Amino acid sequence: MVRIVFDKPFRWSPPERPKITIAYRAGGEYNVRAACADDAVSAGAARRRDAEAEHGTTGD
Numbered sequence: 049m050v051r052i053v054f055d056k057p058f059r060w061s062p063p064e065r066p067k068i069t070i071a072y073r074a075g076g077e078y079n080v081r082a083a084c085a086d087d088a089v090s091a092g093a094a095r096r097r098d099a100e101a102e103h104g105t106t107g108d
Contacts, residue, residue: 050085051097053077058093060084 058072063083072078072088077097080088088094 049079050082051077051079052085052088052094053097054088054094056093058088058091060087 054072054074054076057074059069060072060080061067061069062081070084072080072094085094085096089096
C-alpha cells in the first residue's frame with residue numbers, strides 16, 4: 049500500500065476487476081495499491097505522501 053494525496057478527483061479500476069471503479073475525492077489522503085498510485089501520479093491527479101516528513105527518518 050502507498051499513501052498518496054489526491055489533488056484532483058480520480059477514478060481507478062483494478063485490472064483484475066475492470067467492472068469495478070473506485071472514486072477518490074480531491075483533497076483526500078488514502079492508502080492505495082501501488083498500481084493505483086502509479087496511475088494517479090502519472091495522470092497528475094495525486095502525489096505521493098512523504099512518510100519521513102511526519103515520522104522522521106528511519107533508524108534514528
